[in-house]
Amino acid sequence: MIDRSTAAVDKSAVLRGLVSKTRVPLGSEVYNRILETLYDEASALDERRFDDWVAMLATDLVYTAPIRLTRTGPNRDRDIMRTMMHFDDTYDTILMRTGRLSKSAWAEDPPSRTRRFITNVRVGETENADEYEVVSYFQMARSRGGDPVNEGTTAERRDIWRHVAGAYKLARREIIFDQATLSMSNLAVFI
Amino acid sequence: MIDRSTAAVDKSAVLRGLVSKTRVPLGSEVYNRILETLYDEASALDERRFDDWVAMLATDLVYTAPIRLTRTGPNRDRDIMRTMMHFDDTYDTILMRTGRLSKSAWAEDPPSRTRRFITNVRVGETENADEYEVVSYFQMARSRGGDPVNEGTTAERRDIWRHVAGAYKLARREIIFDQATLSMSNLAVFI
Amino acid sequence: MIDRSTAAVDKSAVLRGLVSKTRVPLGSEVYNRILETLYDEASALDERRFDDWVAMLATDLVYTAPIRLTRTGPNRDRDIMRTMMHFDDTYDTILMRTGRLSKSAWAEDPPSRTRRFITNVRVGETENADEYEVVSYFQMARSRGGDPVNEGTTAERRDIWRHVAGAYKLARREIIFDQATLSMSNLAVFI
Amino acid sequence: MLHTPGLVLNDGTTIDELINVGMHEVSMRVMNDPEIHRLEMERIFAKTWLLLGHDTEIPKAGDFVQREMGEDNVIVARDRSGEIHVSLNVCPHRGMKVCTAEAGNALAHKCIYHGWAFRPNGDFIGAPVEKEQMHGNQLPKSELGLKQARVHIYGGMIFATWNIEGPSFDEFLGDSKFYFDQLFCRTDSGLELLGPPQRFMIPANWKIASEQSASDGFHTLTLHRSLMEGGIMGGTAESIYDNAPGMYGVDVSSAEGHSLRCLEAAQTFKMFSNVSFEGKTVEERLHMLPPPGITPELIPQLFKNLSADQVEMLATIPPQVGGMFPNVLVLFIFAPRTDGGSSGALALHTYMPKGPDKFEFVNYIFAEKDAPEQVKRDMLQNAILQSGTSGIIEQDDADTWPQIFRNTHGAISRTRTLKYQALSGDIKPEGWKGPGMTYPGFTKDDTQWNWWLNYHRLMSNPR
Amino acid sequence: MLHTPGLVLNDGTTIDELINVGMHEVSMRVMNDPEIHRLEMERIFAKTWLLLGHDTEIPKAGDFVQREMGEDNVIVARDRSGEIHVSLNVCPHRGMKVCTAEAGNALAHKCIYHGWAFRPNGDFIGAPVEKEQMHGNQLPKSELGLKQARVHIYGGMIFATWNIEGPSFDEFLGDSKFYFDQLFCRTDSGLELLGPPQRFMIPANWKIASEQSASDGFHTLTLHRSLMEGGIMGGTAESIYDNAPGMYGVDVSSAEGHSLRCLEAAQTFKMFSNVSFEGKTVEERLHMLPPPGITPELIPQLFKNLSADQVEMLATIPPQVGGMFPNVLVLFIFAPRTDGGSSGALALHTYMPKGPDKFEFVNYIFAEKDAPEQVKRDMLQNAILQSGTSGIIEQDDADTWPQIFRNTHGAISRTRTLKYQALSGDIKPEGWKGPGMTYPGFTKDDTQWNWWLNYHRLMSNPR
């Protein structure tokens, strides 16, 4: 596994969300359509319209969630460990997951009542004219059964959205959870 | 009461927030004014300027909050039960509520310190040219007295906002809470 | 100290966030650039790029956070007590704080994993053509070590952002916390 | 300790030190002590009759709802024969919830963990792969069913208890039956639950709400002051304490800890104050001012279902608010509407303990099944506006209870007491036709003290 | 158990097993045991004097603030005659908070639940609808007032205790009074509280912060290392342990568990290091380097309000940090500012228990009432920058305490001990004028151990 003991000190880019140097301005047409898309995606997932969601995914999707590690001193900001993931999915495995949810997936039957709050959206251009780097802040409230105490999680999502035939499709998503030990008892819901 | 035991299986529209097929684009003038209005509404309520808030309401307002029911199997997504409400108000009853808040409404004296976070706003046209369907995600933090633990709630709001004399007035609001058992000890605050 | 016992009854402006009578419309160029700036500021702080953040501050910055007091009756809405602060900083003291964070500031080493959600942004003009009043709603999730329970806080921020050489610099920030007793065990993070 | 007679806590405190019968005082400690809470669950909630819902919720075979009996989760289901059963929702195999839906319809409840299946009456059907007999060979199938509670239906309301040999439901109601009948058993078709209950959590001990439900009329005058400021109860804000609207009537109670407040509507509501019953017959009175929830066309049914004495009382001084021991609030009130109308509001609450520091407020809203749809609609709206989650009356209660609870922890505070020292004594009003204890005049502490006496009685009984 | 002499827990553990007096060790278990916590509330927080605020908060008749005494909520109010009273904020009727505001002015506190009213001194006025005597007939009005605590004002600071017959406040202060007077009783007008206190919750046991407040000087060197890295205390980051700034002085303490660290400013702060007191008079020294919070114009008042010995000490080696048993931290420090100025920072903290696992950190910030407004302004800013919620010093403490607390639960960890084994012993420095126990030289564990000895004494006393 990665040898953390020799991890060089390197603050740059460790936690940085938006890498692109060419910003797509907030309020621009591209920005607005992408933000609209993120809202539509959240509603598809909150309303459990998984087919609608899958239709928003590129078939070469890479969907991952590295773990976070609590570190100190010179390496304290190098805390995203990509050697281990909470999600490590492709379009095919996502289909397996959504397919399961339409069958006997007790973890979501009865379903969680979820709410995905999307804020702090920033967009940048990439080397591919039709692909955009999209960073969003994510917060989910998740209510199950009669429990008055919600589970929930917060994260940053680092996406690549690809413009295809007038719509945007998700080609890449890296979920940066904010917890080293997740408080959610499972990830039977998508981020 | 509604006989849940025969509720037909029907995923469509059960949870769907935005029904309109004609979208008002994010970033358009109408969208921007409506979003601004939602922010102004939130500040009026958080600042307890109830007169300002009432001035934003249409006199034919219908303001409701159906309960949620935890269900399984084919009916698992049909969990909004409109046979029972947490709010079932009209313009008149809202006036009774706000009037009360200016008198001896101990539930809000001392007042809660509230913060209403509005995100994921989506807007659509309706059959009435001057009315817009507005779906927003809602999150409230509510702090009372010296208690360091907040109460709070999350919900989706399905509104109709009517354009009247250069401003928008709330004609309809359905609040979809995310909990079957509410964690808030009362709804002495507006959603 | 201020004599609360004679505080005159005055609902107006007590809690009001946005004072300006001239609104900078949501969606306008100025609004968009400022919102973008708030998102960039949040990412700089969440990514602990303190140099980038300090570069966004005006040297005449005034950065304060009055306490909240639970009151009843005619004074119930006059609950922001500016005689005592949680923050009472200037550009110089902020430099002292950020400088400390690069050394042995154990309170943030290991660092908190933070997420600053910015919503409900409203902008107004001021008497100074290059300065804008900016009110934003703020929510922070803060995760420390292996603790699965986050700390967090919510607040309103009342800023003055000054347009300088094509960028906006923070000249004034007043943080209105929503709690009288803060649940966060320290304010080693910026709001 | 738990098995010696009487109640003695681990630190040696006796129940008589906690409840001072002579002085009519109750120690604040009773409101938060975890040991007392555990005993309450065993000696009260596992022993007495509890309200779980209404049979109109589950009209068809297989219909079920999931409810709580104290801290025990149960399935309330109707079987093929139409009979209602209450089964502990704990799988006899490894304890999973057999039913995970809050409501639905099923003729077989199959546990998702290993697949054991049960009928609506709790009978064990079997485990998957029958030939492998995965339920084992040490207990017959007949002993592997879901644990059954004893069920009684009263006025359509579903009550259950774990106390199989204990008092009958009528014994449990005692003298209060005469009065409750006037609310629950007065029409041919009876009440209808208008929808699933509102549910929300209150961060307080269940008894803080329940001792109030035992007909604490006095708090209305101050805590619910805004009602009177609204003017609908007559007088002005200034004159509230002089008029004391709704304070005078007859509080009735019985040894089982139940109670109701019987009030003349005309005394309570300005809008009715021109009403005079002088020389009117019972029927005339009923038409002039029907009791809450009753519409003119239903009046004949009252005579059919109730005794003459009961109807007369309903016509003259109807029971309107009160409680059923241990945790039920009854709210059958006149509820004047902003539009001038008034069809009343009918609600029952249960305060279900969730540990010593929380309870779930479950709000059931009713109407007479045979009332016109529009009346049902109005009554639903009334009840939601007045009671439960957003109710302008109960908002204030829900904010007060937690503050009292937070006041029960301190080393000094916990030694303070709740006082029930304004007592009028059991006096039969002249010509009163009803049984039980009666407390005419200004509402006092008697009924609440009766609640505590029954609490004392049950808590002292280890069996 | 609770009523036998000494302290024996339900599992048989004695206090001497928890606090090893011979070895100067304290079991980690003491920091989280719920049974111990309940005993602390009864034997310490219900018995000893507690700091509740300052009289400048409530200048006028009727002014009040709501505060905590341990886990008991109280009203601190000034009556018509100007006298300050501390009343338990628990309604004698049914336990509601009588006062729901954190601060305000009222000559009658009316309970919102049923309307019972009380004066600022706690006297019961009456219940609504006087003629119905809703307070009952079993207790006279004189016995229905709010429970009163015993009050003492010291240097404007409001102290109270539930121990009516117990030690006087001066007995409580003991030999430490000589030193505390130098901070709280040195000027004509005394201190002024600059605003309502900062309040925030710490997820740790109150004793973890309080045993540190008993003059743990040593932790500053490592936990507050960033202060020295800042350079304002002289030397470089590398030389911190060699210079050991602020480590040398005289720690003073008394049997009641109080303590203070007396430090020569010149030894602590680079900026003052060119100061030499050689052959200077006390007055000259005071002008060269006024003690924290004192401005030149206030110096004459010191001579008027303090003894010559006290003034000399203040001029030469002023008390700067320390604690007052059980839960007060004293911070009266030199606080060099980024702008080069230094008016010092004066703050008191109380660590109020909220269960064994949380405490509320209440931070009171002061200035001399007669100090110039700008000085007050600077001192407020200093104090906020250094202490409390955002203070760069106490940020690190507030993050450390919870980590220690989380370390007290494990089956093995709870048997580990806190150690106080670096002891210098009570040695009177040559020419020292003050009373009490004195520990000159490098700061050691003596004062903290004295804190634990007094804790042991009080916890062993069931009465």
Added chain:
Amino acid sequence: MLHTPGLVLNDGTTIDELINVGMHEVSMRVMNDPEIHRLEMERIFAKTWLLLGHDTEIPKAGDFVQREMGEDNVIVARDRSGEIHVSLNVCPHRGMKVCTAEAGNALAHKCIYHGWAFRPNGDFIGAPVEKEQMHGNQLPKSELGLKQARVHIYGGMIFATWNIEGPSFDEFLGDSKFYFDQLFCRTDSGLELLGPPQRFMIPANWKIASEQSASDGFHTLTLHRSLMEGGIMGGTAESIYDNAPGMYGVDVSSAEGHSLRCLEAAQTFKMFSNVSFEGKTVEERLHMLPPPGITPELIPQLFKNLSADQVEMLATIPPQVGGMFPNVLVLFIFAPRTDGGSSGALALHTYMPKGPDKFEFVNYIFAEKDAPEQVKRDMLQNAILQSGTSGIIEQDDADTWPQIFRNTHGAISRTRTLKYQALSGDIKPEGWKGPGMTYPGFTKDDTQWNWWLNYHRLMSNPR
């Protein structure tokens, strides 16, 4: 109570009332009682061997990870000599966490509170300002080190226990070693931990997950039904209970409470169902269907590291899932991929108690160190897809356990029992070469009951 032999709770309940050995039933109360929990921490987690990680996590001198032993936080570090030490992460001075990083490299751990420093082996180095001897004069430095646990490395896995004189690790494994060796000790370079573990909290008692890990095969058929609906295990959704895929095999177990399920892959997975071992040599079989995690080039190593009997078993009916007492789940499974490939998934979980009501699920994912990088990559992806936080198998477990836990509190529910009454009995299959207890055929409750018997044994032993 805690020091008398056997286990008797404060209310007089004995362990034999909680665990009915004759009836094979366990009271639900065992799953939430705080007193029982404290005893578990003392009698199980402070006594038995616990899995803390893998030596490939800390390859170099000074490398360390922070882990938990029950509720005790420890540092797992490699010293200069390459030896691995497990030290209690509680500072002997005042209890602060000496190490605040979850992982890293340090040859000296310096406590941030007062600066005491310790070596990777726990030795105390010293306190700052050496000349002041701030560690005191009552204990020698040799007694001020971090408390050491006893360490054993097995197959690269790091185990530790506080029970210094207790059973050796091999005694702890007992007859199960023969089977575990086939998973952990089969190749020259052994396993490699692919990354830091996934960590998440489950709101349930640790035993609810752990008794399942003791080879509850039956729940797969119903709770993990979606696996079969996926079709990868053969048959259709309708035929699941007829096919009962994965239900037949040989469950093995030993008195120490460990167990494993040995399954013929061909019986479980459709994709392998055309495989026939008729008349094939062990080596041929291994090549036809390598055990999970093994690639063809590694097969020769199996013969080198394992006995002939072990290799034959691995080739024919490999152990795939099971548990190690008290809190380890073993998941070494065939994991068919959406792309048709199958390199298996190797994972170990530890369920670390955090109070009676929560545990931390720690998921360690492995591959053979000498496997090709792409295989490691595939196996990581497989393991994440099937197990842990987002695993489609364990999602359902993680949602079920909390529901069972919530079902253990009610006054009636807590008296219900978990049942282990489907027992096949210890039968040696014909030609079986392995030791220990064997349960051939349909998976039953025997192995889980063995888990409870060992729990009963340890909990009954106060020493």
